[in-house]
Amino acid sequence: MSLPLTEEQRKKIEENRQKALARRAEKLLAEQHQSSGSGSCIATNSSQSRQGLPPNLPGDPSKPVNHGVIFMQQNLSSSSSDGQRPHHCHSFHLSAPEQTERTWKRQDDVPAACPSHSSSGQMILTGISPPLAQEVPDQQLLGCALGQGHLQASHEARSTPFANPTPESLAKAKSFQKTPASAFGQPPGDPRLEAKAVRPSTSGQNIAGVHCGSGSVTPRTEGRLSQKLGAAATHKAVSSQRGTCIRSGDRFQVKIGYNEELIAVFKSLPSRSYDPATKTWNFSMTDYGALMKAAQRLPTVTLQPLEGAGHSRESPSAGGTAQSCLPSAPSLAFVKGQCVLISRARFEADIGYSEALVALFKQMDSRSYDVKTRKWNFLLEEHNKLIQRVRCLPQVQLDPLPKTLTLAFASQLEKTSPCLTQPIPEADLSGVDPKLVSSLLPFQRAGVNFAIAKRGRLLLADDMGLGKTIQAICIAAFYQKEWPLLVVVPSSVRFTWEQAFLRWLPSLSPERVNVVVTGKDRLTAGLVNIVSFDLLSKLEKQLKTPFKVVIIDESHFLKNIKTARCRAAMPLLKVAKRVILLSGTPAMSRPAELYTQIIGVRPTFFPQFHAFGLRYCDAKRQPWGWDYSGSSNLGELKLLLEEAVMLRRLKCDVLAQLPPKQRKMVIIAPGRISTRARAALDAVAKEMTTMDKTKQQQKEALLLFFNRTAEAKIPSVIEYILDLLESGREKFLVFAHHKVVLSAITRELEKKHVPHIHIDGSTSSADREDLCQQFQLFEKHAVAVLSITAANMGLTFTSADLVVFAELFWNPGVLLQAEDRVHRIGQSSSVSIHYLVAKGTADDYLWPLIQEKIKVLGEAGLSETNFSEMTAATNYFYKDPKQQKIYDLFQQSFEEDGSDLELLEAAESSDPRSAPGVPGNDSQDLEDTPDETMVTGSPVKKRRFEFFDNFDSFTFPL
Numbered sequence: 001m002s003l004p005l006t007e008e009q010r011k012k013i014e015e016n017r018q019k020a021l022a023r024r025a026e027k028l029l030a031e032q033h034q035s036s037g038s039g040s041c042i043a044t045n046s047s048q049s050r051q052g053l054p055p056n057l058p059g060d061p062s063k064p065v066n067h068g069v070i071f072m073q074q075n076l077s078s079s080s081s082d083g084q085r086p087h088h089c090h091s092f093h094l095s096a097p098e099q100t101e102r103t104w105k106r107q108d109d110v111p112a113a114c115p116s117h118s119s120s121g122q123m124i125l126t127g128i129s130p131p132l133a134q135e136v137p138d139q140q141l142l143g144c145a146l147g148q149g150h151l152q153a154s155h156e157a158r159s160t161p162f163a164n165p166t167p168e169s170l171a172k173a174k175s176f177q178k179t180p181a182s183a184f185g186q187p188p189g190d191p192r193l194e195a196k197a198v199r200p201s202t203s204g205q206n207i208a209g210v211h212c213g214s215g216s217v218t219p220r221t222e223g224r225l226s227q228k229l230g231a232a233a234t235h236k237a238v239s240s241q242r243g244t245c246i247r248s249g250d251r252f253q254v255k256i257g258y259n260e261e262l263i264a265v266f267k268s269l270p271s272r273s274y275d276p277a278t279k280t281w282n283f284s285m286t287d288y289g290a291l292m293k294a295a296q297r298l299p300t301v302t303l304q305p306l307e308g309a310g311h312s313r314e315s316p317s318a319g320g321t322a323q324s325c326l327p328s329a330p331s332l333a334f335v336k337g338q339c340v341l342i343s344r345a346r347f348e349a350d351i352g353y354s355e356a357l358v359a360l361f362k363q364m365d366s367r368s369y370d371v372k373t374r375k376w377n378f379l380l381e382e383h384n385k386l387i388q389r390v391r392c393l394p395q396v397q398l399d400p401l402p403k404t405l406t407l408a409f410a411s412q413l414e415k416t417s418p419c420l421t422q423p424i425p426e427a428d429l430s431g432v433d434p435k436l437v438s439s440l441l442p443f444q445r446a447g448v449n450f451a452i453a454k455r456g457r458l459l460l461a462d463d464m465g466l467g468k469t470i471q472a473i474c475i476a477a478f479y480q481k482e483w484p485l486l487v488v489v490p491s492s493v494r495f496t497w498e499q500a501f502l503r504w505l506p507s508l509s510p511e512r513v514n515v516v517v518t519g520k521d522r523l524t525a526g527l528v529n530i531v532s533f534d535l536l537s538k539l540e541k542q543l544k545t546p547f548k549v550v551i552i553d554e555s556h557f558l559k560n561i562k563t564a565r566c567r568a569a570m571p572l573l574k575v576a577k578r579v580i581l582l583s584g585t586p587a588m589s590r591p592a593e594l595y596t597q598i599i600g601v602r603p604t605f606f607p608q609f610h611a612f613g614l615r616y617c618d619a620k621r622q623p624w625g626w627d628y629s630g631s632s633n634l635g636e637l638k639l640l641l642e643e644a645v646m647l648r649r650l651k652c653d654v655l656a657q658l659p660p661k662q663r664k665m666v667i668i669a670p671g672r673i674s675t676r677a678r679a680a681l682d683a684v685a686k687e688m689t690t691m692d693k694t695k696q697q698q699k700e701a702l703l704l705f706f707n708r709t710a711e712a713k714i715p716s717v718i719e720y721i722l723d724l725l726e727s728g729r730e731k732f733l734v735f736a737h738h739k740v741v742l743s744a745i746t747r748e749l750e751k752k753h754v755p756h757i758h759i760d761g762s763t764s765s766a767d768r769e770d771l772c773q774q775f776q777l778f779e780k781h782a783v784a785v786l787s788i789t790a791a792n793m794g795l796t797f798t799s800a801d802l803v804v805f806a807e808l809f810w811n812p813g814v815l816l817q818a819e820d821r822v823h824r825i826g827q828s829s830s831v832s833i834h835y836l837v838a839k840g841t842a843d844d845y846l847w848p849l850i851q852e853k854i855k856v857l858g859e860a861g862l863s864e865t866n867f868s869e870m871t872a873a874t875n876y877f878y879k880d881p882k883q884q885k886i887y888d889l890f891q892q893s894f895e896e897d898g899s900d901l902e903l904l905e906a907a908e909s910s911d912p913r914s915a916p917g918v919p920g921n922d923s924q925d926l927e928d929t930p931d932e933t934m935v936t937g938s939p940v941k942k943r944r945f946e947f948f949d950n951f952d953s954f955t956f957p958l
């Protein structure tokens, strides 16, 4: 056991250690000099030294880039081994001799701004060459010494990583402000004491002197640097970092070198803004008083107040109290704020306190004071009067409502309208197809009226499934005289729109509807021209005369102004007379997404995005530019949208008018079917009509056709699902039959990281239940990929209200049961069902077949479905006699007793790739195995066709 060291021995060791550290620092400096030749600092790379110090973010406003500020690393001899920066300055003994131990470096030369520590936790000094240090003005040096001055009273002292002020470091920096009080043995937090402690006195005694007074130091004076420091230490007022406040409009900026404590103060001020160009902070005048007060408490800072603002630190009043040093009125009294709309009739003044202003408010007839918000509000008709009067108050700046708002609410502002809410007049729809008009639900009719009252320019933002299509067609038809009409839609629904026009406007000849399918097509070939967003951007140059009436479906696709689709569409909207934007989710995450849609409808609103961003996106200046991802004044934005741009009804608002189920036939893009798939389909169809086949061969051919259809539809199905997700559909089911389709969908969802579940014939009963529960509980978007035959019964998915059938199935009972996974007890919404139907495939026969069967069910009182109306109205039926033959074949095959089971079994055992004479049999990527091959003999398979015995799906009350 060794004897304890004597005091003298300890001192000696410490002295030697200090010397060694100093030598090492010098050596490092010399090395750095050699390597860089610039005299800049060395950033050592001890991993320990970087702990908790994130690398500098480029342009971080808190980073003292190019401030020309130095910081100091110290190695003092008092004890503290916790490795933390001290919070109390009494452990900091600032004296010349001690400072000779310190080395200095220019912050902008220090990548990590962090001292190195030896593995034992001791700091390795880093530094710059003495000449550089000598160039630094004294007050900066001392400013840094104090500012960074959590001078570590330890051998393990660490410098402050001020280039990377983390929240913790800032918090510590703030806590340092309390140091003076602590230094006097006072409990921290007494501002007056603190102010006294830090305030330079007229006697010339400075804070450094005060602090040093209590410390013991080893007198040792070496070199010019230490002399400077010594001088600095004894002349605090001279040495503290000096800065000035400069007025700039209604704000003021602070010109000063980098100082961590001061930055912490800056960051605590609500109106702060950092200008990376000038590398200065600026503030609203409302924060002036607070800033000066806080700056006065910082021993390291001397801030020259604004001209005419009263006393500065250099000329403190004789009394010497903190308060006496504060700049006084008039600058402090300056208040700035803005008017904000709070209802269709009223606005409030969002502004700080000013006696004169309150006196003025009290003169307004419509004044009202909200005790909760502590703000005054007024009728809009007094807006202009108030603004005029406020302009006479020199210390007040109250910004009026933006011009856009005054235009939108002109009738209230100018008091031209006697009542607040004008009823929307009933539009005269006598010129529109009566079939369409009579089909409109009451809320849809109201939507049409609203649109016409807005002269055909609006954003119709009804919830999904509320029938925006029928309303848009009706509005457009009201302006039929101004056609040709342009309809821009996601490519997956081009043909659905064509069908909708034909369905709702029977007077419109099908030849006059032009669906643009390729980049070679003409954009103006029809009276109604339907084009996808992507093709529009390729074809808009074709346009010689602009369209006067334009519909944009899923208009949130235009949310990003930089996209080609947006660039192509916006000029068209600007010149069109009528603009009907449709979206169930106009903004999915932030108000900025609404901008293009707002100016699409009202091009004069907020001509500059920046003005919109400042008001509604909480725009913040960042070193890399403006950040518009936030939100502000949302109440006002809502009022503006409702007044002049948008109509939005939610499903729950109009539930009573909606049927419990709404089915939609979605004609998916034939263009997406590859040439090879098309050839395979044609070959099978031909074989079905030409060859004299046995019954078995016929069924095989039919199943092959069914399988080929499945693979041909995959790209369109995936496109449709992705469009649904992009449109904000949160939860839905996708049913398919073939494994190849189910797997392709699942793969795509995995690729896109969309939460999903997958249930097919191979999923065990226990897993099904678990997956089902998972889906029910998913809070955000999720897709359930389900086998039509393996998941069509016994499962509840009421947390979704949309079912998509990627494939048709010949047995409508199975389809209806599948629909009822969502439409059942527990469902509180109207359910949408989308059947994806591909022309030129087996769907051409399956779809009418399903209609027929459903009709029979309906006649037997077993179904309330409206399938047939959809098909008949859209002229879906085939006309070619050859097709008739195939249809007959389908019908015969499926109508024979037990054919379902037989066919399915045949399908399960068939391998279309091996079928003779079928093009594309060499396909590598096709897996035609129908679903459920794994469950041969399972009760599920037997049960699935017993739907006629299971009426629950038709009779369950909601």
Ligand SMILES: Nc1ncnc2c1ncn2[C@@H]1O[C@H](COP(=O)(O)OP(=O)(O)OP(=O)(O)O)[C@@H](O)[C@H]1O
Pocket: 439, 440, 441, 444, 462, 463, 464, 465, 466, 467, 468, 469, 470, 583, 584, 662, 663, 664, 665
């Ligand atoms: N008045 C109506 N009469 C008959 N069917 C209607 C009516 N209104 C809507 N539908 C049907 O409801 C279904 C949903 O309508 P639509 O597709 O227009 O909704 P949406 O609001 O555009 O939904 P999404 O935002 O999901 O596209 C369609 O099948 C449509 O034909």
